[in-house]
Amino acid sequence: MMELSRRQFLKLSGATAATLAVVELGFDPKKAQAESNEFKIAHSEVTPTICPYCSVGCGILVHVKDGDVVYTEGDPDHPINRGTLCPKGNGIRQLYTSEKRVERPKYRAPGSTEWEEVDWDWALGRIAENVKKTRDESFVVEEDGMTVNHTEAIANLGGAALENEEVYMIQKLMRGLGLTYIEHQARI
Amino acid sequence: MTTYSKLVDVTVCTGCRACMVACKNWNDLPVETQAYSGGYQSHEKPTGKTWNVLQMKEHETANGGFEWLYRHSACYHCADAACEKVCPEGAITYGEFGSVDIDQEACVGCSYCVYNCPFDIVELADYVTEDGDVRQRAQKCTLCEDRLQEGLQPSCVDTCPLDAIVFGEREEMLKLAEERLEKAKQFFPNAQIYNPPGVGGTKMFYVLADKPSVYGLPENPEVPTSAVLWKDIAQPAGKALLGVTMMGVLTGYVTNKLFNKGEHHEEGGEVDESKHG
Known part of the structure; x- marks a missing residue:
């Protein structure tokens, strides 16, 4: 060696x-x-909400991080769904993240084929004007000798995201205007 | 050591597909459009971007009636996984909660796992590298291991409105499967548990309403013999040989350089000297 x-x-x-x-x-x-690798929903801000789709009204938790919705899930503490969700409710995140989301009110003028963006004040004002105009034109005080005080020219459609109190308010307003066609999306 | 399992009781499944959407939502998987196949089923089978698919089978019962057979299909997380055996990069490993994981950093997209999966589950998916190139790597259900580590359940389990998908300790799940089977037998006389032993049992296992073949599942899936030969015999032997060879070559090289220095000097090999400085 x-x-x-x-x-x-x-x-x-x-x-x-x-x-x-x-x-x-x-x-x-x-x-x-x-x-x-950080956990996806670590340090996210969690907001409870109600599913807007059907009349079941499942509870949903929305996880927000850096100004973006990163995850949505069934609320485990909600008595109705206890953490579970159907596929439609599961896809609620896309209401916010989808490219197709409409973020501002749009207006299509009578006879026009184009939608144009308008601001909220203008849109709400226009709705109010039209409601008042239509109601005044179509209001019926008496029919076949009976006092009816109604209009059949306007209909109202509620949505599943409305809660009891909101629905009560809408009902009050619409009955006050003399509407008889009052419906709810979740019944259709 | 405690091991865990996902039990899928397809006899109570209503085919709502919440598990599919929840999976996409948690794992941020993109939309994957496929041509309409003529039925109610959305996708043909799980892919690299759709990790679980609800299979809808139209089935004629013994007395001529019609029924739907729904089945949540995703990675089965075999206890003796063929994909783990064939992966040449060692990118596929067993997780602490019984999952079979693909290390996305290590995967080179060779698709050996794709061809060897007895259930035809794992597939390649495109991804964009830091340089902007489009490459492929194998992707599949992770059993939401990130959620499990934080004490949560997999997202498909959390969302299932009918408790058709349950996750827990394997012993408990096996017991629960027996209970579910008892109930299922009242309505489905052919009901059975699908936990194939050919792949060492699966960490995602079914209570089926009928024979596996009725669902289009392999009756006796097995790890391919070539995979066993490769992983359990050829690879360890090859590694050992590679080690021995490398040691031999390097030791030989170094000793050769060290002890033959004199000769190099005689030949005027100053270059070698500067290299080894």
């Missing part, structure tokens, strides 16, 4: 270590990687 100098011995040791690293006796980087 030849004599090894200190320098030669170090070189040999280095080569051995390098070889062992090559043949996969190193540490496992996967674990470290997994721990560095």
Whole structure:
């Protein structure tokens, strides 16, 4: 056996270590990687809401992070659905994230084929004007000798996202205007 | 060690597809449009971007009646997974909650797992690299391992309105499956538990209303023999040989350089000296 100098011995040791690293006796980087990824809904702001689709009225939790809805799920504390959701309610996140979402009121003038963006004040004013005009034109005080005080020219359609109190208010307003066609989306 | 399982009792499933949407929602999976197949089913089978698909089978009963057979289909998380065996990158491993995981960083998109999956579940999906190139890698259900680590249930389990999908400790789930089977047998005489032993049992297992073949499931799925040969015999042997060879080559190289230095000097090989400085 030849004599090894200190320098030669170090070189040999280095080569051995390098070889062992090559043949996969190193540490496992996967674990470290997994721990560095943050949980999707960590530090998200959670807001409870009611599903707008059907009359069941399931509770939903909306997770917001950095101004974006990152996840929606059934509210486990809600007595109606207890954390579960149907596929439609599960897709509620897209109400906010979808590219097709309409963010401002749109107006299509009579006879026009184009929708134009309008502001809320204008839209609400226009609705109020038309309601008043239509009601005044079509209001019937008496019919076949009976006092009816109604209009059959306007109809109202409620939605499932309305709660008891809101529905009560709408009912009051519409009856006050003399409407008889008062319906609800969740009954259709 | 405690191991966990997802039990899918298809006999109470109404085919509402909430599990499909919840999966897309949690995992931020994109829309995947497919051509209309002529039935009520949305997608043909799970893909790299649609990790679970509700199968809807039209079935004629023994007395000539009609019934729907619904089935939540996703990765079965085999205890003895063929994909884990064939992956040349070692990117597929077993998670602490019984899942079979694909390490997205390590996957090179070779599709060995795609061809060897006995259930035809795992598929490749496109992704965009940091450089903007479009590449492919294998993707499938992760059993929501990130949620499990935080003490939550998988999103399909959480959302199921009928408790058709349940997750928990394997022993409990096996017990629950027996109870569910008893109930199912009142309506479906052929009802049975589908937990195929050919793949070591699956961590996602069914209570089926009829024979597996009626659902289009393999009766006795097995890990391909070639996969067993590759992973359990050829690969360890190859690794050992590779190690020995590398050691031999490197040691030989270094000793050769060290002890033959004199000769190099005689030949005037100053270049080697500077390299090893």
